[in-house]
Amino acid sequence: MFSEHRQRLIRQLPAGAAAVLTANDTMPTNADGTMPYYPNVNVYYLTGLTEEDAMLALFPGHPDPALREILFIKRVDQMFVKWLGRRADKNTASEISGIRTVFYTDEFWAVMKRVLPLCNAIYLHTNEHARSDNETQTREDRLLLDCKQRYPLHRYERLYPILARQRNAKTPGETALLRKASGITEKGFRRVLQTIRPGQTGMQVAAEMIHEYMQYNATWAYEPIVAFGADTCILHFRANESTGKDGDLVLIDAAAQFRYYNTDLTRTIPLNGRFSPRQRAYYDAVLRVHQQVAQEVKAGILIKDLWKISNNLLLGELVGLGLCTTADISKHGAQHYLNKYCYHNVSHFLGLDVHDTGYYDEVMPAGAVITNEPGIYNEEEGIGVRIENDLLVTENGFEDLMKTIPKEAEEIEDLMNR
Secondary structure (H helix, E strand, O other), X not given: OHHHHHHHHHOOOOOOEEEEEEOOOOOEOOOOOEOOOOOOHHXXXXXXXXXXXXXXXXXXXXXXXXXXXXXXXXXXXXXXXXXXXXXXXXXXHHHHHOOOEEEEHHHHHHHHOXXXXXXXXXXXXXXXXXXXXXXXXXXXXXXXXXXXHHOOOOEEEEOHHHHHHHHHOOOHHHHHHHHHHHHHHXXXXXXHHHHOOOOOEHHHHHHHHHHHHHOOOOEEOOOXXXXXXXXXXXXXXXXXXXXXXXXXXXXXXXXXXXXXXXXXXXXXEEOOOOOOHHHHHHHHHHHHHHHHHHOOOOOOOEHHHHHHHHHHHHHHHHHHOOOXXXXXXXXXXXXXXXXXXXXXXXXXXXXXXXXXXXXXXXXXXXXXXXXXXXXXXXHHHOEEEEOEEEEEEOOOOEEEOOOOOOOOHXXXXXXXXX
């Protein structure tokens, strides 16, 4: 799979161009602590390696075939192994990635002297994601500065748009991993339906899901959201020590990551196992939007089109719930009521990042994976409902990767009361 990803990228590089990518930093906490390491997913996407200090250089036009694909890994000694464990050696790294030429990262610039002077453009990656708001200098930033200092007269180009579009269209191998992650997510949610009860905290609910994920060597795709009552109206209410009460709705936005591929699931369920009539009215309204939006999904449309479709459907449901009238909407404007009751868009891209690469102003290709997550929130009534599945975009429609995860109100109630 990783060799295939590299070849797709190489075919998009112009003649005489080289591409260089680097791993993420290990970030500090306090004292001598560090955060759990998270790899640069682009390096993983192209090599299969998740280790600190990994780097990749691609120069398909190099006269020496051995220097057209070069992988760099961290050099370790026996003391490192005794404290932190074994790392991929050169042979293992080559087997995982399919790259024959492997050096140590401390040899990077010496090797690059044999590569970069022969190219006429250097493609580097920086984080251009529309939602990124990072003030920390990254290892990618430092690589850019180092390259420009050493090779100031080269032409520098952006790798992000190429990889963003490439990653947007998933390969069969990637969709298989996403299906696996979806299946693991389903097991966690079904476990919660059997164990959840009034008096539990959000952390206790989340613990049931991660217990199931870890049986399959999976982990969280993102920090779990578990909210009770009026807190269901807070979009990113992290699982904490808040306790659910009899009669509350509980909104669970939690999903599994498997081999760095992320799913994204939200379900809203009655904590005591039965929706009240008013809770059920909200739930059915959101479910109708969820089902109707899905029918519009196919390759060739903009994700922004889905946002518009969802918003129009949600406005109709707000009227049906008695939260406003058509006259109110005409007087105050649709956006006023969307901001009040439906304050997020219905869909984003999904993959190696939870908010994955892709451009909202470009038509979706077959192979894109998106979320379908309409929601209605009314803090005054203590009711927030969101229903979310992940959809694989196909030429003529979609495949619901979470179609077997319970979402009909009757099925949820039945499973909770067995």
